[in-house]
Amino acid sequence: MNVLHEQFVTEARELVQQATxxxxxxxxxxxxxxxxxxxxxxxHTLKGSAGVVELPAMGLTLxxxxxxxxxxxxxRLGVTAAxxxxxxxxxxxxxxxxxxFEAGEALPPQAGEDASAMAARLRxxxxxxxxxxxxxxxxxxxxxxxxxPDWISGLVEMQRAQISxxxxxHPAGLVAFSYEPHAGCFFDGGDPLGxxxxxxxxxxxxxxxxxxxxxxxxxxxFACNLxxxxxxxxxxxxxxxxxxLVPDQVRFLDVALQALRPPPVAADDAGAAHLVRAxxxxxxxxxxxxxxxxxxxxxxxxxxxxxxxxxxHGRQAGLAEEIGEGRAAALAQADPTPLLAALxxxxxxxxxxxxxxxxxxxxxxxxxxVRRGEARAADRSLRVHESKIDALINLAGELIVVxxxxxxxxxxxxxEAGGRELARAVRLEHDAIERLTGEMHSAILQLxxxxxxxxxxxxxxxxxxxxxxxxxxxxxxxxxxTTEADKTIVDRLFEPLxxxxxxxxxxxxxxxxxxxxxxxxxxGTITLRAARASDRLVVEVGDDGRGIDxxxxxxxxxxxxxxxxxxLAALSDEQAIDLIFSAGFSTTVEVSDISGRxxxxxxxxxxxxxxxxxxxxxxxxxxxxxxxLDLPMNIAMSRIMVVEAAGQVFGIAMDAVRETVRLAxxxxxxxxxxxxxxxxxxxxxxxxxxxLMNLPALAPAPAAPESGERLLIVTEMGGKIMAxxxxxxxxxxxxxxxxxxxxxxxxxxxxxxxxxxxxxxLLVLDLKEILP
Amino acid sequence: VSVRRHDNGTILLEGDCxxxxxxxxxRLLQAxxxxxxxxxxxxxxxxAVMQVILAARPEQVGDCGDPWVRRWLSxx
Numbered sequence: 001m002n003v004l005h006e007q008f009v010t011e012a013r014e015l016v017q018q019a020t021x022x023x024x025x026x027x028x029x030x031x032x033x034x035x036x037x038x039x040x041x042x043x044h045t046l047k048g049s050a051g052v053v054e055l056p057a058m059g060l061t062l063x064x065x066x067x068x069x070x071x072x073x074x075x076r077l078g079v080t081a082a083x084x085x086x087x088x089x090x091x092x093x094x095x096x097x098x099x100x101f102e103a104g105e106a107l108p109p110q111a112g113e114d115a116s117a118m119a120a121r122l123r124x125x126x127x128x129x130x131x132x133x134x135x136x137x138x139x140x141x142x143x144x145x146x147x148x149p150d151w152i153s154g155l156v157e158m159q160r161a162q163i164s165x166x167x168x169x170h171p172a173g174l175v176a177f178s179y180e181p182h183a184g185c186f187f188d189g190g191d192p193l194g195x196x197x198x199x200x201x202x203x204x205x206x207x208x209x210x211x212x213x214x215x216x217x218x219x220x221x222f223a224c225n226l227x228x229x230x231x232x233x234x235x236x237x238x239x240x241x242x243x244x245l246v247p248d249q250v251r252f253l254d255v256a257l258q259a260l261r262p263p264p265v266a267a268d269d270a271g272a273a274h275l276v277r278a279x280x281x282x283x284x285x286x287x288x289x290x291x292x293x294x295x296x297x298x299x300x301x302x303x304x305x306x307x308x309x310x311x312x313h314g315r316q317a318g319l320a321e322e323i324g325e326g327r328a329a330a331l332a333q334a335d336p337t338p339l340l341a342a343l344x345x346x347x348x349x350x351x352x353x354x355x356x357x358x359x360x361x362x363x364x365x366x367x368x369x370v371r372r373g374e375a376r377a378a379d380r381s382l383r384v385h386e387s388k389i390d391a392l393i394n395l396a397g398e399l400i401v402v403x404x405x406x407x408x409x410x411x412x413x414x415x416e417a418g419g420r421e422l423a424r425a426v427r428l429e430h431d432a433i434e435r436l437t438g439e440m441h442s443a444i445l446q447l448x449x450x451x452x453x454x455x456x457x458x459x460x461x462x463x464x465x466x467x468x469x470x471x472x473x474x475x476x477x478x479x480x481x482t483t484e485a486d487k488t489i490v491d492r493l494f495e496p497l498x499x500x501x502x503x504x505x506x507x508x509x510x511x512x513x514x515x516x517x518x519x520x521x522x523x524g525t526i527t528l529r530a531a532r533a534s535d536r537l538v539v540e541v542g543d544d545g546r547g548i549d550x551x552x553x554x555x556x557x558x559x560x561x562x563x564x565x566x567x568l569a570a571l572s573d574e575q576a577i578d579l580i581f582s583a584g585f586s587t588t589v590e591v592s593d594i595s596g597r598x599x600x601x602x603x604x605x606x607x608x609x610x611x612x613x614x615x616x617x618x619x620x621x622x623x624x625x626x627x628x629l630d631l632p633m634n635i636a637m638s639r640i641m642v643v644e645a646a647g648q649v650f651g652i653a654m655d656a657v658r659e660t661v662r663l664a665x666x667x668x669x670x671x672x673x674x675x676x677x678x679x680x681x682x683x684x685x686x687x688x689x690x691x692l693m694n695l696p697a698l699a700p701a702p703a704a705p706e707s708g709e710r711l712l713i714v715t716e717m718g719g720k721i722m723a724x725x726x727x728x729x730x731x732x733x734x735x736x737x738x739x740x741x742x743x744x745x746x747x748x749x750x751x752x753x754x755x756x757x758x759x760x761x762l763l764v765l766d767l768k769e770i771l772p
Numbered sequence: 773v774s775v776r777r778h779d780n781g782t783i784l785l786e787g788d789c790x791x792x793x794x795x796x797x798x799r800l801l802q803a804x805x806x807x808x809x810x811x812x813x814x815x816x817x818x819x820a821v822m823q824v825i826l827a828a829r830p831e832q833v834g835d836c837g838d839p840w841v842r843r844w845l846s847x848x
Contacts, residue, residue: 186791186820193819197840205844213827216802221794221824 005105008053010383012098015042015049016091017457023091024460027084028475031072039087040069046094051285057107057115058097060248064119065090068126076127083125088461093118112247113240152176152255155204155231174203175236179228179243179250180210183306184286184299186222190246193228198242201233211309223302231255277350279310284343287336300330304339311346319346386487389447396441400735401755403437406430408758445486445634452530452539453481455493459501459528466505473523474509480530485537486634492611493539493629496604500541500627501526503601508545508625518622520544537633542626548619550576560585577619578719581605609717609768612638612655638737640754640764642730643713645688646695649730651764653751658714658721660729665708677712677723684714688725692770717768724767737764774814775800775821782833783807785814785821794820801828811836 019042022035043066050058065087071077093114097107155176177199181192196205210227213219232239236252243250283303304327311320326342407430414423456478467474509515509524516522527542550573557563557579568576579585583602604627605615613631632655639654661679668677668686675686712723735754740747751766774786775793783800785793800807801824809825811817812834817825822845836842 181819186794191791191819193817193822193841202844207822207826207845209826216798216805216828219798219802219824219827221798221820222791224819224823226819226823226826 005053005101008049009098009102012046012049012094015046016095016098018042019046020088020091020461021457023084023087024464026079027081027464031079033073036069036073040066040073043069053101055097055101055107056245056249057111057247058094060112061090061093061115061118061122063248064122068122071126077125086122086125090118090122107244109241109244110237112244112250113237115247149253151178151206151229152231152253155206155229156255158204158206173254173256174231174233175239176231176253176255177229177239177243177250178253179246181224181226181228181246181249182282182286183223183225183302185224187299190224192224192226195242195246196228196230199230199232199234200238200242203231203233205230211306211313214305214309218305220298220302220305222298223306225306273350276310276313276316277347280307280343280347280350283307284340284347287340287343296336297331297334300327300336300339303327303336303343304330307343307346316346316350319349322346384447386448389444392444393441393448396437396444399437400441403430403433404756405758406433448487448634449484450487450490451481452483452485452490452493452537453478455490455497456481456528456530458494459497462498462501463505463526466502467509470505471511472505472509473512474505475523475525476528477525478528483530483532483537484633485631489537489611489631489634492607493631496607496629497528497539497541499601499604501528504541504543504545504625508543508547510546514546518546532633533630535633537631539629539631540626541629542624544624547621547623547625548577548580548617549621553577553579556585557582574618577617580617581615581719612653638764639732639734640737640762641713641732642756642762643689643724643726644728644730645693645726646690647727648693648695649760649762650689650693651733651735651754651762652713652715652724652767653764654732656715656717656767658716661712661714661723663710663712665710668710679714679721679723682721684721684723686710686712686723686725687771690725690727692724692772715767715771717771720771722771724771735762735764777807778810781807783809783830785809785811785817787814788816789814789818789821791818791820793818794824797821798824798828801830806831808833810834811838813837817841 019039022039022042026035026039043062047059047062047066050056050062068077068083068087072079072083077083097111100107100111179192179196181190182188185192193207196202206229208227208229210225213225236254239252240247283306286299287303304323308320308323308327311317311323323339323342323346326339329338330336330340406426410423410426410430413419413426459478460476463474463476504526509526510518510520512522515524525544527540529540529542531538553576554568554571557576558565558568562579562582562585563571571579581601581604583600585600585602608615608629608631611631613629616628616630617625618628619625640651641654641657642649642651644650663677668675671683671685676683677686678684711726711729713726713729714721714723716722733754737752737754740750740752744750749766749769751764754762754764756762774789775797776784776786777800778784781804783797783804785797789797805828807830809830810833811825814837817836817838822841832846836846
């Protein structure tokens, strides 16, 4: 995928997201002039980019959406749920196409058909079309005798004998097509005849001049002035597939076989005016595409001539004259600007003269260009691929390791004779390097920091769609969007948050009637809040719904056999509520398609713990529930504790360590095979790290206190407290943890490795895997 | 180039006539608008070439060698 395409994909996604945000906000708060302007601009820019990467189907759909928003902008159309729905559906479609384009550099074959259908649905909402919406909504219906346009009856006339012979072989009827290739299509390697050659079951064909042929002396051989019309016995889908690259230049009409003797229909004046505008815009676009000199003159000549002809055809001789002058000037200067100006002028003129819905197009286009420029200047950000930053982080990490080596070196130098002075010098240098690497590392980590708002963005849409489906009224409040955290954290937050929000919508917020009965406002509120708490990121999902009843949780836990009734009775209400995080627990029995997809809160907890976070939940019956995610700001650096057991050293993530205690032997009680002790009224089981790691028990190390005191590390994982017996605690380090690689990639029980100052590899344990 | 003028003044289209042939063909027709066109040995015509023929409507010598064009476009 080339740079242009990549940029298109990124930009298109941003624009789709921005337009979605604005549409949702518009539905809630109404369309201010500024907001509709912004949405319109987003659609307009999208259409423009689709043109640049040559996705005509996308352009076609977006053009229709633009018309619809233009009508809102002009005050000709009110904002209804139907309008917003359709505009959002259009964005969904575009988003799907962008995905397709990213995957295969092309749109699927049926894109042209989809685009036309979507455009028709969008246009049907326009006030001027509302009356005839039913016919437009079903464009595939074969047209009846009376509606058969001239050109089709002409074609039928040409091949009447052959067509009548078809008889009942084609009960589905025939498909007529009218293909008007762009004037510049030859420059793009297009061969319209070549395309039509492939039409399956061709029954009739007429190729004619779109505009009257100019005198031979003035003819531009490379400006396509053809109109190709025909009738095919093939299916509409086959034809759509064939013409998929030019959906904006081809029209299909189903023709019933009975429709063989139609009365002529008068030409449509409004349609002609539309066509003239379309032709002019086409020329404008063609001229803007690029400035490659070899074909520039040809394009100026062709565009000017086509535009002038179109205007004459539309009885706008005066404007045609102006275009002619612009063309002459452009040819003389070998610069399309004068012609472009004349085209812009003519389009403006046409717009003021015709009440056509496409009217807003030009003015907004120019406006948008200016404002986009301003916006670009304001947001001076740089797009850098994630991998480049990761490379920097790795380098900075290696530097830190080298720096740690200096400390070790200083120690060695010191122990040698007369090395004291040298050691001091080395230590000074070490301090300087330490400061610099530290600063560099945090500056690089800063590059990876992104605002949490990114992950909040899709939620207004999600909440809107789901609450509508559930028949609930819900407002979403987001706070602290600008809080920053590492990109990995922010990216991995989406799934858990989505699950929590779905849960809140489905189980938390009550129906409007229930809320009314409880004396609450009919509309529930879901709050997404992010904040920074020292070096942690706290994200909360709150709702003002029915809350979680600990009694119900106890009953469910009992039914599912999670705990015995004695154990359940011993739990505090808080501990009972915490049971909803247990695997296999779901408070709603029936599986709904909204939150009950077989994923429970246990998955949320697992996902959050994977990125070094913790989940807690507080809930009050009838008041609401708040789930709090306590997360690290970044995961690139981890704080570990180095411990020793049976002569080996291991790292333990500090996140899991609650405290360390030294315990006299008499405080340890034997419970069956296991040991345990009481810490602040809780019984904490003890495990020996050496045993867990299957290390041979050594004779008590000489360093071990003779009193028989035990050194314990109290850990907390997933709400479970355990004490780990070790022989010694060495250091606390901040390290860059590297995942296990190569042969060891599959080894369980390790979170990763890091290099110690003396060059040894330290294995960092994954306590969750190791602890029983 | 698959377009040329025969010694007898007839314009000849031969073999595969790609888009580039449109311009020389037009120039020949502009120079001698009454010259007949022999396209009986042309077996494939590009739209741009066909367009010049449609616009100039030269007198035709023989049938087009491109069967598809002969079937669908000779009469138009």
